[in-house]
Amino acid sequence: MPGSMIHAEGLTKQFGTLTAVDQVSLDLAEGEVFGFLGPNGAGKTTTVRMLTSLISKTSGVAVVADCEIGKEADELKLRARIGLLPENVGLYENSTAYENLEYFGQLYGLDGATLRRNIERLLRTMDLWEKKDVPVATFSKGMKQKVAIARALVHDPILVFLDEPTANLDPEAAKMVREILLALKKEKRTIFLNTHNLDEAQRICDRVGILRTRLLTVGSPRELETRMSGNRTVVKLERASEAIAGAVEAQIGSGRVEVSGDQLLVDVDDPDRQNPVIAAAIVAAGGRIRQLTQLSTSLEEVYLKLIHEEALPS
Amino acid sequence: MRFSQAWLIARHDIRLIRSRKGIFYSLIAMPLGISLGFSGLIYYIAASGGSSAASYLPQFIDAFSFWFVIGAASLPTTIAAYGIVGEKVEKSLEPLLSTPTTDGEILLGKALSAFVPTMGAVWAGSVLYMGLVDWGVWGTFGHLYFPNLDIAILLLVLAPLVCLYSVEVSILVSARVTDVRSAQQYAGLVFLPLILLYVAGELGKPVLNDTNLLIIGGVFALIVLALFSTATKTFHREEILTRWK
Structure with a gap:
């Protein structure tokens, strides 16, 4: 090769x-x-x-x-x-x-x-x-x-x-x-x-x-x-609503947004490309963003998870 | 097998030997001690025995000459122990094994690093011994005692074979031990058959004449060949990395 x-x-x-x-x-x-x-x-x-x-x-x-x-x-x-x-x-x-x-x-x-x-x-x-x-x-x-x-x-x-x-x-x-x-x-x-x-x-x-x-x-x-955790963007808002969630879903795809208190949890495929789109959709829908973070698993967590799974008796 | 690669390893190990004062001095002290001590003794016997000394002096001279064979067996044990167990202790065998060098070349290099200085020291000591003995017994015999066939067989046949035997035993021992001292102690057992041979020779059974020395040389040649095969199997890359302690 x-x-x-x-x-x-x-x-x-x-x-x-x-x-x-x-x-x-x-x-x-x-x-x-x-x-x-x-x-x-x-x-x-x-x-x-x-x-x-x-x-x-x-x-x-x-x-x-x-x-x-x-x-x-x-x-x-x-x-x-x-x-x-x-x-x-x-x-x-x-x-x-x-x-x-x-x-x-x-x-x-x-x-x-x-x-x-x-x-x-x-x-x-x-x-x-x-x-x-x-x-x-x-x-x-x-x-x-x-x-x-x-x-x-x-x-x-x-x-x-x-x-x-x-x-x-x-x-x-x-x-x-x-x-x-x-x-x-x-x-x-x-x-x-x-x-x-x-x-x-x-x-x-x-x-x-x-x-x-x-x-x-x-x-x-x-x-x-990414493979272990999936990609999830967490947006903390002043006040979350179904309307804002719907606006985000319209951009990202249905069934990928969840409202939890004042937070929106969004499943994304490509955070670098999709996070600005999410932010724009929220703002356009009248939402005010306090914080936007990307959830990820550290390599250490990935390592420990895989090693421990492997060690478990099948 | 590339001799140049083996010689590179041998040269490196010989340089390390020079930096280890204990080994270096024993290489000088033992042959020098045998030469000076035994030639002095012969000079004394010759001087105190008068004309009758000529009848029994050869027996002493030949017996003392055999000590160079014993020296050829004892000196390489220390060198080989440092050459292989020393590398085990310093954990430098794995880097060495990862170079483009075959197992045989490394083994030959290690063997040469013990063989060359030992035989160099033994031959240098024996030349001094022969010179001093000739000088000391000239008056008794009226001719030079050395060189003769006996010493030629001892130094050119038996001593190198015994040295190789000792190196091979040391390599086999080195595979099983983890410190230099233990390697030396176990490999030191190679003297035993030689000491027994020496004592038996002194008692006249067998008489250490030319024929018997050649027969003994033949036996050692067979042992060397048998041990060579075992040593090459033991000194195998995978064996060293996975089984050597």
Whole structure:
């Protein structure tokens, strides 16, 4: 598929009798930032490990960066094209930041000049160039995470997998890492982000998928919020009446307006387009608007609802 | 398999060894200790035994030479333990496994990083030992004792095989333990057959002559081949990420 970075269909992983990932199907386009949400043990890391060909799949099909998962001939090609930040930074503590990046760059087969250029660019971006010759053992957690992100990018991968990049970081360090992720997004990098930080997903990701062994849903954060709650506009009036409700209904469609005290509750399909129409209809019918708000479910509520529904015994 | 990729890993690990003073000094101290200690002892025996020393001195020289084989077994256990368990502790195996490197290349790199410094140290120590012994016993024998076929078999056949055996055992042990010290302790058990062989040799059963040394070398070659197959199965990407403790 042109422009597709990940195409997975029915991806499944079983460890003995335990199904860790069940029939996951998803697509990720070039330049997209995809957030993979789910509680601990949902199968996020296992999915990433399958997609990066670190572990085998039990069944299903996946093509990542034009390489077929499970095809031995494609394994090294795939690993050369992608970058991975695992959950644990896994740096060589006694080595300097520069040495850590240099070693990995060499393993990726970069020539000396390209490697030096990439290391300098990344360490400067991460604001670590001045500390390039300092052993990473002396670095803070946030600084180590930045070195690990630089390591995942040292060979200029076309697709980056980041597994819980802000987990176990203090708020300041997490903010620092999030800023780097936003910078990567601006560079139009294709990113697969494993996280259980919903705020982070909402701020960074173009689309998110919620996983609990099975992929429960996929969509943009906005889409998911809307899909779960429906779109409802609440208009608080000085005094609501059936006449005003009728005027709104005439514009929006019958059976979509409900009067509740001094409020009108209106079901809408496209709030950005329809809310001004509603306001105009109310004013034209002689109504006085005190407040107009859009009801929505937060991504957190969507997430919790889906996860809890899935956890309920059927 | 690309040797260049394996050598890259080995070179990196050897550089890390140099920064770990304990391992680095043991690499120097053990062969140096064997060379200086045993050659001094031989010099003393030669000096105090007079002309009759020529009849029993070769037995001592050959027995002490065997310590280089024991050294070749003991030194890699520490290095291999740090090379693999150290990566487990620092959680750096997953990033390494995600690079375009095969399992075999990583395994070979780890093995080389233990084999090369060990054999370098053992051979350097043995050259010093041979030089000092030759200097010390020239007056007794009237000719150079080294080099001879015995030491050639010990250093060029048995010591490398025993070193490989030790590396492979260390890799297998590393898969099961979570700290470097335990890895060293378990892998340290590789000495036992060698110590038994040494003691048995001292008692004359079997006599550690050229033929028997070659037979022992053959046995170790078979063990090395068998362990290689097990080690490659153990050092498998999925096994490491999902089953290693």
